[in-house]
Amino acid sequence: MIDFGELWGKSLRTIWAEAALAALSDAGVDSVDMMTIGCMSPGLFVGQEHLASLLADELGMTGVPGSRVESACASGGLSLRTGFAEVASGLSDTVLVTGVEKMTDVDGADATYALGTAADQEWEGFHGITFPGLYAMLAQVHMQRFGTTSEQLAAVAVKNHANGLLNPHAQYHLKVSVEDVLASTMVADPLHLLDCSPVTDGAAALVLTTVERAKELGGDRPIIRIAGSGLATDTITLANREDLAELGAVRKAALRAYEMAGKKPSDMHVVEVHDCFTIAEIMATEAIGLFDPGYGASAVEDGLTSLQGKIPVNPSGGLKSKGHPVGASGVAQVAEIVTQLRGEAGQRQVQGATIGLAQNMGGSGGSSVVHILEVAS
């Protein structure tokens, strides 16, 4: 992945190509059979659709099969899922899996509108609610049901910013305290500014191939295989959910990934979850089964998910600190897990990690993608 941030001097195609070239170089390949691009809304953010052809051309690979996939903020995870299916089905041997979003070319109102298209426009968007409001409602339910506190939400931001300080690619390198979070501007009660992930330009890329070819290319580095892949949908509109205290799509996607991998939550050594808001991390860690419903908040507060904790969550800094270029986030999460399982994460390395999970989510949980990765034997 590339350094995330407000990359005003670079265009979508430039940041995408930088990430793609870095991944191809890392893998030691100069051609692929297919490329997938996760991108939520290039049309609204930069006025550009038809990305696969545009980006193949940018990379000097005109003619290669390409597909842009979209599932709101889970577009990156879906990009990997699509690439995985290509290789697993035998359609392709080697796939360039990418995600990209260029979000800072528009102002805040236009960015909010573009992101808002991931909500149900007829039942939510047209009535004026935006994502901080939707997640604030999820947080309110969680607080009422389980007694989750604003301090516990803030603890997610504190932890992820502490991790982000150790990630050179992160958009924000700043230490924040619980007091900082609680004193920051109230966006949608109970979510303060520092409970929210930022608007970010970024791109990330992976090269996927068969384990056999990976072993030929891999040299001395560990081969990381996808052990499980799970994808699920839920109602987009919160009004149609049976229970707002759980993320059903995440639970289903995780169950499918665990089943395929033959693993269980307690087998995981390192996890990246979709912390677009602090409440989202808490609910995601419950939905993927790391903690029982209602215990995700106290787990953060007790340090169970910190870098030295029982199960480190978002060692990259998460979307919160690393930044959240929506289409790229799902790929960047997996890039972090691969880096961790290779033992190449430097100061933020989770010692001895050989199995990891990445959970990516669209909208307010209307879709989710979960991948389980492990060091191949």
Added chain:
Amino acid sequence: MSVGIVGYGAFIPRRRIKLEEIAKVWGADAPSYKRGLQLHEKSVPGADEDTVTMSVEAMRNALARSGGVDPKEIGALYIGSESHPYAVKPSGTIVAEAIGATPAIHIADFEFACKAGTESMFVAQGLVKAGEVKYAVGIGADTSQGAPGDALEYSAAAGAAAFIFGDDDERILAEVLHTYSWTTDTPDFWRREYMHYPRHGSRFTGEPAYFRTSMNSANGIMEKAGLEPKDFAHAIFHQPNGKFPMRVGKKLGFTKEQLETGWLSPWLGNTYSGASPMGFTAVLDIAKPDDLVLLTSFGSGAGSDSFVFRVTDRIEVVRDRAQMTRPQLDENQIYVDYGTYAKLRGKIRMAE
């Protein structure tokens, strides 16, 4: 022969609106706005105050300090503003008539977002230096626009500063030692024809526009002059809010003491073309002879004019001859509510 300022003056409308009053209307969190932008209140032009009237007021103060400059000897008068009352028809002609400087005079209205004021100063002093005119006037004045509810509405304010440049040594109160401009095409803020309010690139207006441009301009003139921050008694930067000028000053190596005299924005707001020139008039009000002063403006689009001035003994003689800047800011305020403010700023659509 040296060229410098022979008269200066500022004008600030009496009306103010508090940031809380604006935030209340839009459901915004006033404490975080105050903390984030370091803004408390801003000036509001009255029903009979606009760029032209404020320019006349500031110009009268400048003439009062000029030791008897005959307006007929003013050979050029330039007003920089982005709120000229007419889209087509100059502001400068009205001001020149009002002060008795017509008809043998060159007039132009300047526009370059918030740096139009220093732009007029830049050209005025240049004409005097070239020997084209005996005296030339540069004015920065604005009744700035900010769309209702936009972040700009918390800062867009009204005020004017006027400077008469000349080359007669006995009258010069601040000599122009150096000038420098740094300009690129950086579209961070704009208003197209027929638009009521400007648009801006949100956070893009910060690092790549304001900070990059201001820093390069200030560093450029210091390099040209062979000076360092410690050589200056005062430094003034453009003041779109309370935070930016202090941050850019500190990044360049200036101390709070060097910056705070000209730092008016927390209580004045952003007077756009008038902003850094009014900070400069506040500095001249208290500056000592031989003080070196750095003035660095910023205009979106984007560019920055920098000046190094050396204050002379003359300042002690003339500064009390007209109203100073700080008292206009700190005294006799009339606080208005949002409804009155909306009426005064033409934000209410009237029957046709």
